[in-house]
Amino acid sequence: xxxxxxxxxxxxxxxxxxxxxxxxxxxxxxxxxxxxxxxxxxxxxxxxxxxxxxxxxxxxxxxxxxxxxxxxxxxxxxxxxxxxxxxxxxxxxxxxxxxxxxxxxxxxxxxxxxxxxxxxxxxxxxxxxxxxxxxxxxxxxxxxxxxxxxxx
Numbered sequence: 001x002x003x004x005x006x007x008x009x010x011x012x013x014x015x016x017x018x019x020x021x022x023x024x025x026x027x028x029x030x031x032x033x034x035x036x037x038x039x040x041x042x043x044x045x046x047x048x049x050x051x052x053x054x055x056x057x058x059x060x061x062x063x064x065x066x067x068x069x070x071x072x073x074x075x076x077x078x079x080x081x082x083x084x085x086x087x088x089x090x091x092x093x094x095x096x097x098x099x100x101x102x103x104x105x106x107x108x109x110x111x112x113x114x115x116x117x118x119x120x121x122x123x124x125x126x127x128x129x130x131x132x133x134x135x136x137x138x139x140x141x142x143x144x145x146x147x148x149x150x151x152x
Contacts (some may be wrong), residue, residue: 018052019044019072019098022123026130026149032088037061040130040149048073053103054122068105070096071080090116109138119143 022042029036038059045052053070064084071077074097078146082089092109102124109117128151135144 011035020101020109020124021098022053022103022125024130025152027152032146035138036147036149038064039152040132047071051098051103053123064144070100070105072096072103103120107136 003084004111012072014072020043023044025039025041027039029038029040036059038057041056043054043056049075050071053068054071055068055070057066057068058064073097074095076095078091079095080089081092088111093110094105094109096103096105096132098104099122102122103119107119107121108115109119117136117138119134119138121135122131122133124131126132130149130151132147134144
């Protein structure tokens with residue numbers, strides 16, 4: 001019985017260290033295309049033996065605010081997301097987990113019940129920079145987006 005308790009405690013301890021520390025305020029953001037006028041605020045906590053990341057983005061230029069809740073339990077999470085530039089609302093089904101020093105999410109995007117895209121996003125810290133890499137396709141077009149933000 002003591003051995004079982006030790007193994008479960010060890011596995012819980014190891015799982016809590018498996019996810020990266022991303023918490024912080026990040027500004028001075030750049031994408032491969034342009035400077036982004038805003039900041040990312042990342043808060044994280046543990047819930048039911050997995051990490052939960054609350055990621056908030058505010059764009060000073062457009063006034064756009066976006067909040068994402070990322071649960072690293074590898075369970076499907078479905079949410080509605082408004083795309084103001086396109087004037088539509090889509091459904092996003094995603095699964096997230098921690099891989100090495102990154103939070104990785106695989107997502108499928110649906111519009112009116114039809115699958116219109118798939119993406120893999122990877123969020124990690126390198127030095128004092130928060131990096132976000134998004135790769136996939138949307139309506140048959142390849143998407144590769146890189147965002148880098150400095151720790152405030």
